[in-house]
Amino acid sequence: MSVSGQPGAGVRGAYAPWSVPGGTGTVLVLATLPMLAGTLLPWVLLRPNRLAPGDSLRLPPALVGAGLLLAALPLLTARLFPRLTGLAASLAVVAGFWALGTQTQAAVAGQAPFARASAASGVWLFWLGAGIATYGAGLLTRSRPERWLAWAWGPPVAALFLSGHLNAWSVLIEGRSEGPRWVQELGQHLRLVGEGLGLALLIGVPLAVWASGRERAAGTVLGAANAVQTLPSLALLGLLIAPLSALANAFPALRALGISGIGVAPALTALTLYALLPILRNGVVALRGVPSGTLDAARGMGMTPAQLFWRVRLPLALPVWLSGVRQAAVLLVGVAAVAALIGAGGLGTYIFKGLQSAATDLILLGAVPAALLALGLDAALRGLERLLGRHFGRGP
């Protein structure tokens, strides 16, 4: 096909409002490849029980055809109807979940109750590709109303979960057998993160305000927080066991309060210490970053030190400070998972239990919600930052 022979053909690209930028095109190609591979790879792993080795099952030919088509769909849509790319990518995501549901159902039909049908490499690769496709669609439709189509997979996937279509999937079987305990551990995880963050804020906020006005103090405080941060979380938890159990032995009253070498007390201590650095660092930097001219003007107009803080310093420091709080929150979701090792509970319980018994489904039962929790928390706090940023103007 000769382009040079058609007048207008070369010009069209320049005028078309919806050309696919090179980078996004590459992203969508990168999305297609894992989806193609995923379609051809084993889709379900069927095992007689949750520990035994099993057989890999592939998709039936009809679904392989549909899968190959879906794999190419986001790229094709981006070329032909760019604004609908998000819809095509969402369709691929939903199709992945739907096919997992039908295939696991088919696999366990007629098997013993202990049989487990889990997602095999094909499913994960297909999801990876579909995920990249939604990301590419988001890039392509950025700052256009169609960008929400890249999230269109949300409600159908939720519906698939709620309708029980995925109930034959091994992870959900484990989840159902855990049931209320799982909810409890999720709650415990949230409590650990919330309380650790709360304590860190309670200590870190006044400390940052105090240190921001003092050069030497700021250096010392940040140095100490930095030192804590460099300790691996497991080592810190281990280090806390000895002093806390000694404390509990020396003062029985403390033991009555629930303080001991293992369990929630050392976990909360470690979480608080970890969250302290981002809160302190961003607080000190943000408070020191308020322009001196602004402070001088505020003082010169007759603001009291308290008014200066609440009306000028805090609002100007808040956006940067909040991003430190967000970092701390996300960090704590991860560290709280490790805290299960010393008996503090939380989603980490499933991860370690799964690791010990080589049960992938149990690991996923802890790991996936923890990952989603971190992502959700990050998004929510980012939104809060943006809201406050708009409220307080675009910072200094």
Next chain:
Amino acid sequence: MIELQHLERRYGDAYAVRDLNLKFPEGELTALLGPSGCGKTTTLRMINRLTEPSAGRVLLGGRDTRDLRPEELRRGLGYVIQQIGLFPHLTVAQNVATVPELLGWDRRRTARRVDDLLELVGLDPAVYRAKKPGELSGGQAQRVGVARALAADPPVLLMDEPFGALDPLARDRLQDAFKDIQQRLRKTVVLVTHDIDEALRLGDRIALMHAGTLAQFGTPDDLIHRPASPFVRHFLGEDAVLRQLAGRAAAEFVRPGDPAGLPRIADTLDARSALGVMLREGSDALAVLREGVPLGVLRWDDLRVREAQARKAQA
């Protein structure tokens, strides 16, 4: 209105300001002029106690400023600084309303005052009220800074190099605008500057400082024609008269006469430029026109007459 008595500020063994005695006349603009490091900003900051004096005192309307709480004192003194210091997180209207809010004015009175002030400094309230400082040009931001300082109608205005960070064009325009405002409001203004042109142009009086002490205090004519020391003459420069003429319109010197055959200038031209035209055209008189209509004649002798008067007064 404001009186400095034996005012001193030491940093270790070094004096930033030393035994300074000065009376800022009420309703006039006094320029605190001097080279950098002469202590002029320190002096200004001792008036509103952003810097506490090491010795001596400041009287405001006869009252020692140390008898007031610093915050209370400052709310009664308008304050404009070079870096503008607008609050970037607040709108223009909220910035201007800062002091009225600290004083607890009611909302409607404050809103009305904000609009009046924005109009006064030449910014349309409907356009600028809701803007953030980040959306303003340097000149507009400085106008808001002036409006903010005037918000609670303080009798005194303290200005620290308020036009220093502006480009020459914006500075000229803002100086003109501020001169108009001052003519209407008649505040007691203390303006710190190192710019001789600005001091000659805006100052009713000039307090020239040197190394923490007062070198001379007087009207611009005093400093130009009767310098108290070689330092004053040297600092103002041999062309100080020209600088002063640059701040005056040619029309001020016009007298009736026959403009026929004379080189023509517009009445909006400043007197120094008019002098330049005389030199270029080789003529000791110029025809001054207002919108094309002859207004009168500007003569070489009339430009000199102020000097002559001054010398006579001295004798």
